[in-house]
Amino acid sequence: MAEKKVNRQLLEFEKPLIELYDKLEKLKTMSESGKFDMTEEVKLMEKRIDAVRQQIFSNLSPSQIVQVARFIQRPTTLDYFGMIFDDFVELHGDRNFGDDPAIVGGIATLDGRSVVVMGHQKGHSTKENLTRNFGTAHPEGYRKALRLMRLAERYNKPVISLIDTPGAYPGVGAEERGQAEAIAKNLREMTELTVPFVAAITGEGGSGGALGIAMGNRVLMMEFAIYSVISPEGCASILFRDAKRANEAAVAMKITAKDMLELGVSDEIIKEPPGGAHQDPKLAAKNLKSAIIKNLNPLLSLSARELIADRYNKYRKMGIFNE
Amino acid sequence: MASTLSIHDWFNRKQQQKEIARERLDIPGNVWVKCFKCGQAIYAKDLEENLKVCPKCQYHFKLTSAERIRQLTDSFLEINPALTSKNFLNFTDSKSYTARIEDSILKSGLKDAIVTGHARINGFDAALGVMDFSFMGGSMGSVVGEKIARLIEEAIEKKSPVIIFSTSGGARMQESIMSLMQMAKTSAVLGRLRETGIPYISVLTDPTTGGVSASFAMLGDVNLAEPNALICFAGPRVIEQTIRQKLPPGFQRSEYLLAHGMLDAVVDRRELKEALTKLLKFFKN
Numbered sequence: 001m002a003e004k005k006v007n008r009q010l011l012e013f014e015k016p017l018i019e020l021y022d023k024l025e026k027l028k029t030m031s032e033s034g035k036f037d038m039t040e041e042v043k044l045m046e047k048r049i050d051a052v053r054q055q056i057f058s059n060l061s062p063s064q065i066v067q068v069a070r071f072i073q074r075p076t077t078l079d080y081f082g083m084i085f086d087d088f089v090e091l092h093g094d095r096n097f098g099d100d101p102a103i104v105g106g107i108a109t110l111d112g113r114s115v116v117v118m119g120h121q122k123g124h125s126t127k128e129n130l131t132r133n134f135g136t137a138h139p140e141g142y143r144k145a146l147r148l149m150r151l152a153e154r155y156n157k158p159v160i161s162l163i164d165t166p167g168a169y170p171g172v173g174a175e176e177r178g179q180a181e182a183i184a185k186n187l188r189e190m191t192e193l194t195v196p197f198v199a200a201i202t203g204e205g206g207s208g209g210a211l212g213i214a215m216g217n218r219v220l221m222m223e224f225a226i227y228s229v230i231s232p233e234g235c236a237s238i239l240f241r242d243a244k245r246a247n248e249a250a251v252a253m254k255i256t257a258k259d260m261l262e263l264g265v266s267d268e269i270i271k272e273p274p275g276g277a278h279q280d281p282k283l284a285a286k287n288l289k290s291a292i293i294k295n296l297n298p299l300l301s302l303s304a305r306e307l308i309a310d311r312y313n314k315y316r317k318m319g320i321f322n323e
Numbered sequence: 324m325a326s327t328l329s330i331h332d333w334f335n336r337k338q339q340q341k342e343i344a345r346e347r348l349d350i351p352g353n354v355w356v357k358c359f360k361c362g363q364a365i366y367a368k369d370l371e372e373n374l375k376v377c378p379k380c381q382y383h384f385k386l387t388s389a390e391r392i393r394q395l396t397d398s399f400l401e402i403n404p405a406l407t408s409k410n411f412l413n414f415t416d417s418k419s420y421t422a423r424i425e426d427s428i429l430k431s432g433l434k435d436a437i438v439t440g441h442a443r444i445n446g447f448d449a450a451l452g453v454m455d456f457s458f459m460g461g462s463m464g465s466v467v468g469e470k471i472a473r474l475i476e477e478a479i480e481k482k483s484p485v486i487i488f489s490t491s492g493g494a495r496m497q498e499s500i501m502s503l504m505q506m507a508k509t510s511a512v513l514g515r516l517r518e519t520g521i522p523y524i525s526v527l528t529d530p531t532t533g534g535v536s537a538s539f540a541m542l543g544d545v546n547l548a549e550p551n552a553l554i555c556f557a558g559p560r561v562i563e564q565t566i567r568q569k570l571p572p573g574f575q576r577s578e579y580l581l582a583h584g585m586l587d588a589v590v591d592r593r594e595l596k597e598a599l600t601k602l603l604k605f606f607k608n
Contacts, residue, residue: 170557187510318504319465
């Protein structure tokens with residue numbers, strides 16, 4: 001079965017499962033040959049695999065969480081759109097320069113309510129990732145997102161944003177067309193948005209490129225998502241002068257969902273299926289959907305002014321220092 | 324540990340001391356200064372009088388916040404001078420963030436990477452923020468963000484135009500996500516400023532990069548820059564590594580950004596006070 005095969009692509013730290021999967025495979029072949037009935041054994045082995053996986057996932061290190069957050073099989077924004085919303089219609093282009101494939105957006109229905117949706121789009125294969133620039137957006141991506149937010153404002157629809165990017169694209173064209181300006185402008189405009197805005201970090205929350213569409217009234221985080229000012233590799237190569245010390249940097253930087261909740265950067269952790277969202281995308285989407293609805297509901301009764309004040313207060317108080 | 328100092332360490336230390344000396348141009352007794360760009364030897368006093376612009380090649384030397392304020396203002400009253408950074412993540416790389424803060428305070432004579440206050444410029448009031456590269460590369464952590472936020476809030480109260488001089492390597496990694504949140508915070512406060520109709524002039528100086536360029540530095544009603552300043556989101560080295568191509572000449576320098584529509588004007592430091600005065604006058608009348 002294709003789906004089982006998909007699950008066999010393991011994360012590096014899931015190595016202990018290889019042997020068990022091999023055994024499972026053997027049992028299945030035996031069972032299928034018809035000579036012996038191995039149904040019970042297969043079930044037992046599957047249970048054991050789940051148990052071992054749960055054991056592994058109950059105690060992941062920050063750098064292991066980074067691997068999960070970046071895993072190529074992890075559900076992407078469009079995967080989630082398909083599972084969470086009805087009637088998603090993609091709207092393209094920034095009306096200035098182009099259409100950035102690394103940020104997707106459009107209109108959709110959430111539980112019967114019209115919403116404007118957007119998010120970074122990664123791929124499930126190298127080919128897809130090349131098309132999507134690995135989810136690293138150009139200025140036109142941020143400007144498309146802003147255009148959609150304005151659309152939401154004009155027709156008084158809530159905004160839902162899914163964040164999953166290593167960061168904004170570092171390139172000549174991106175710089176020439178004002179990467180810094182595009183992100184900066186979004187940051188300012190997002191605070192002033194007159195409609196409810198819920199953001200959820202589903203995978204990688206990579207620096208300014210993530211923040212550029214993430215200043216929601218509520219910021220949710222999937223259990224194995226990360227949020228950071230620079231990649232652990234980047235931090236290690238600058239501060240530790242060695243990119244190979246990324247594991248240390250991942251620990252030092254405090255980038256996990258739990259850290260974000262403790263620091264007040266995120267409001268809620270969304271539980272993932274055992275073994276991560278990719279093990280059961282439907283369940284992950286279901287959890288994400290109910291968290292979005294739960295967090296959106298109280299915002300729906302707020303006035304434009306209250307929504308702006310809510311957002312302003314949230315970000316104004318960010319910062320820890322000595323007075 | 325001085326007894327175990329190897330020759331190698333000794334050379335390293337000498338080199339470091341040299342670099343520090345290079346950065347701190349206002350060391351007394353430095354009568355002659357060599358221009359970093361053209362190599363011209365300049366009499367220190369002449370350089371000072373020329374606002375630290377090389378008379379031969381017009382290279383703009385980096386200014387400390389104190390020099391900038393001195394060059395620009397008739398009077399300056401600092402606000403929130405006591406705010407200092409905190410090692411709330413217990414962050415340690417080759418040395419602890421706490422030690423880095425203490426060192427930077429000692430070396431720069433500053434409390435953090437920005438000085439904010441109320442200024443008079445040619446008789447016009449302005450809420451002025453001046454970043455300082457000599458404090459941890461002008462990096463933005465909670466203190467920089469908070470001082471900017473408070474400056475803007477006071478500007479709203481006093482109805483003073485806001486001027487911020489940027490120079491920064493970007494977000495302060497030692498404060499991790501909290502430094503990213505300073506981008507959100509400063510931009511949010513600027514949004515509120517905009518609502519009140521009070522003007523904001525951003526002056527970008529060499530270098531203005533990363534999280535600072537992608538937040539308050541690019542959000543001026545008017546964005547000015549000093550000549551040849553590096554202004555970018557991603558640094559040239561990062562881009563070169565990503566695209567594996569040579570970068571176009573002048574890439575990410577002020578004049579290049581001007582040509583690509585990102586700046587209102589590139590202004591020579593010796594004309595900056597006059598330019599700001601004109602703008603302040605325009606907004607006031």
